Amino acid sequence: MTTPLLAVEDLVVEYPVHGGKFRAVDGVGFTVERGGSLAIVGESGCGKSTIARSLVRLLRPTEGRILLDGTDIATLPERRLRPLRRRVQMVFQDPYGSLDPHLTAEETVAEPLRLAGVTSKAERARRAAELIDQVGLPSSALHRRPGEFSGGQRQRIGIARALASDPELLVCDEATSALDVSVQAQVLRLLRDLQAERQLAYIVISHNLGVVREISSEVMVMRGGRVVESGLTETVLAGPAEPYTRALRRAALDPTTMRGRKPRALVSAIVSASDPEATSATAPEPATPS
Ligand SMILES: Nc1ncnc2c1ncn2[C@@H]1O[C@H](COP(=O)(O)OP(=O)(O)OP(=O)(O)O)[C@@H](O)[C@H]1O
Numbered sequence: 623m624t625t626p627l628l629a630v631e632d633l634v635v636e637y638p639v640h641g642g643k644f645r646a647v648d649g650v651g652f653t654v655e656r657g658g659s660l661a662i663v664g665e666s667g668c669g670k671s672t673i674a675r676s677l678v679r680l681l682r683p684t685e686g687r688i689l690l691d692g693t694d695i696a697t698l699p700e701r702r703l704r705p706l707r708r709r710v711q712m713v714f715q716d717p718y719g720s721l722d723p724h725l726t727a728e729e730t731v732a733e734p735l736r737l738a739g740v741t742s743k744a745e746r747a748r749r750a751a752e753l754i755d756q757v758g759l760p761s762s763a764l765h766r767r768p769g770e771f772s773g774g775q776r777q778r779i780g781i782a783r784a785l786a787s788d789p790e791l792l793v794c795d796e797a798t799s800a801l802d803v804s805v806q807a808q809v810l811r812l813l814r815d816l817q818a819e820r821q822l823a824y825i826v827i828s829h830n831l832g833v834v835r836e837i838s839s840e841v842m843v844m845r846g847g848r849v850v851e852s853g854l855t856e857t858v859l860a861g862p863a864e865p866y867t868r869a870l871r872r873a874a875l876d877p878t879t880m881r882g883r884k885p886r887a888l889v890s891a892i893v894s895a896s897d898p899e900a901t902s903a904t905a906p907e908p909a910t911p912s
């Protein structure tokens with residue numbers, strides 16, 4: 623048996639609250655193969671972003687293992703973690719808050735290259751220009767700052783920055799949910815193309831079944847810090863047992879109407895799946911901003 627790119631085992635994350643502890647993630651496990659994908663869905667506050675932050679070690683899990691290519695990064699000290707950090711990158715939910723407003727697009731994308739040890743400034747500029755082109759932005763974007771871009775363009779810069787360190791796994795935490803629907807579809811297509819081109823693996827966190835269907839063949843449904851359902855996306859969505867999945871599914875169009883349609887039809891399906899009216903029955907307000 624080959625080692626999966628990522629194997630998460632019995633992950634537990636507790637946050638300190640009022641002198642006690644709150645268990646936000648409670649014994650979660652899953653694997654992602656090289657070039658594979660996994661969508662994580664679940665109601666607000668169920669622990670999705672906490673998992674994402676653990677995977678890139680923005681936080682240190684309380685228990686469990688996060689095996690990246692067989693190496694447990696869950697408890698690795700920073701010194702030993704550093705060479706592994708470039709391999710797992712995150713694209714954040716908020717394309718407004720996650721970019722440094724003082725850096726140009728070129729500087730934003732070149733920075734991880736510098737940290738990765740590309741010492742030549744000319745080489746960094748060349749690679750940044752290549753990445754900006756790859757995410758579908760014109761070269762005129764290179765010298766502009768985040769404030770001069772639209773949300774979708776900013777999101778593309780975030781993706782270019784994440785790709786700069788040539789990661790093997792990209793963790794997208796609601797990476798498209800703040801975007802206009804047509805831009806959302808474009809960014810999703812971009813991610814899918816990059817997956818094919820680079821053998822990149824993805825974890826996509828989303829509330830939106832249209833997004834999940836578009837981007838991932840496997841899905842994991844969470845509730846209250848635990849996995850309540852997982853498997854092939856089509857299978858889970860075809861016969862969901864979990865009320866949250868049922869509610870999400872009711873909110874989306876029938877899957878048979880999605881197949882073989884032109885992008886416009888897909889876009890309207892994504893709009894329909896993200897209709898807040900349709901999911902509000904089971905999804906409470908966000909507990910904390912993530
Ligand atoms: N720093 C923190 N301190 C204490 N509790 C936290 C902290 N961060 C998150 N939580 C709690 O942990 C739980 C999981 O939060 P998390 O951000 O992982 O949820 P989520 O599934 O990403 O939700 P959303 O869909 O709203 O983004 C929530 O109940 C949240 O209130």
Ligand SMILES: [Mg+2]
Pocket residue numbers: 670671672795912
């Ligand atoms: Mg979140």
